[in-house]
Amino acid sequence: MNIEIRNLMKKYKDNTALNNITFTLSEPKIYGLLGRNGAGKTTFMEILSGQILADSGQITIDGENPFDNQKLTESICLIKEGNNFKRDLKVKHILKIYSFFYPTWDQVLADKLIKIYSLNRHLKIKTLSKGMESALGIVVGLASKAPITIFDEPYIGLDAAARKKFYEILLEEYEAEKRTIIFSTHLIDEVSLLFEEVLILQEGELILKEEAEVLRDNTCAVTGSVDEVESFIRDKKVFEKKQLAGMMTAYVYGNMAEADAHGLNAEGVPIQELMIYLTEEKKTCGSMSKEK
Numbered sequence: 001m002n003i004e005i006r007n008l009m010k011k012y013k014d015n016t017a018l019n020n021i022t023f024t025l026s027e028p029k030i031y032g033l034l035g036r037n038g039a040g041k042t043t044f045m046e047i048l049s050g051q052i053l054a055d056s057g058q059i060t061i062d063g064e065n066p067f068d069n070q071k072l073t074e075s076i077c078l079i080k081e082g083n084n085f086k087r088d089l090k091v092k093h094i095l096k097i098y099s100f101f102y103p104t105w106d107q108v109l110a111d112k113l114i115k116i117y118s119l120n121r122h123l124k125i126k127t128l129s130k131g132m133e134s135a136l137g138i139v140v141g142l143a144s145k146a147p148i149t150i151f152d153e154p155y156i157g158l159d160a161a162a163r164k165k166f167y168e169i170l171l172e173e174y175e176a177e178k179r180t181i182i183f184s185t186h187l188i189d190e191v192s193l194l195f196e197e198v199l200i201l202q203e204g205e206l207i208l209k210e211e212a213e214v215l216r217d218n219t220c221a222v223t224g225s226v227d228e229v230e231s232f233i234r235d236k237k238v239f240e241k242k243q244l245a246g247m248m249t250a251y252v253y254g255n256m257a258e259a260d261a262h263g264l265n266a267e268g269v270p271i272q273e274l275m276i277y278l279t280e281e282k283k284t285c286g287s288m289s290k291e292k
């Protein structure tokens, strides 16, 4: 589905949550939507899923506005950090409701996931632990098979093994059938290998939109003697330098092969590091620009 966002603005009183963002998500991909606390990620995901209205600008999915649009809502599944389900309903009721709601619902997958996460269908939501409630969110998000599936920090309380299982199945399902998956999380290191494209919001503005592979190929951490590294980075954009006992590591925009050719040790820069750097101050990544 083609998602077009043009000059989207959203304010809460004097607080600007989204400030004139413009971009297009035209392909089914796994998108990582990143940013510091309060950057506007949840606000954007709520507008995209038709739950709230923007103040101005346009948002369209295949040409239609998602707000109050029943037909489109059947194609979008938003799983939030918590409170996704009515507290007095049982797990089995939730599964039933969502299976009716989503034309693309996959009951076989839902059953498989219920088993993997050892969820008891007869328990009421209010009696589930935080981790179990998150697991149910994951079951619904994945089994919905919604063409636009959005996970907003979906795994509060879920342990590392359960999160790993989630990533594995997400990837398996995505490989079997591509769909647009938008994933927002603060556990970037854990998930970043899943991302095909990364979007970074800061203070309501989109400061980066780039394919993950381009980011990986064009940023590196080079280490060597201070003189060697200083000479290598002279004509490069450097976003951090660290020095210890005569050695220097510099994070730069450049590729590893070039650093190797200079006899320097080069490693990739984790997306989390890049996000932290870019959001320290308002910076954009030069040619790795925000809008395409």
Ligand SMILES: Nc1ncnc2c1ncn2[C@@H]1O[C@H](COP(=O)(O)OP(=O)(O)OP(=O)(O)O)[C@@H](O)[C@H]1O
Pocket: 012, 015, 016, 017, 035, 036, 037, 038, 039, 040, 041, 042, 043, 044
């Ligand atoms: N319902 C609301 N009422 C008032 N202000 C709000 C509301 N929802 C969000 N905001 C404000 O809008 C800004 C963006 O919030 P949002 O929740 O979209 O950020 P976020 O990137 O999802 O943050 P986090 O990573 O902490 O979840 C913040 O300054 C927040 O305080």
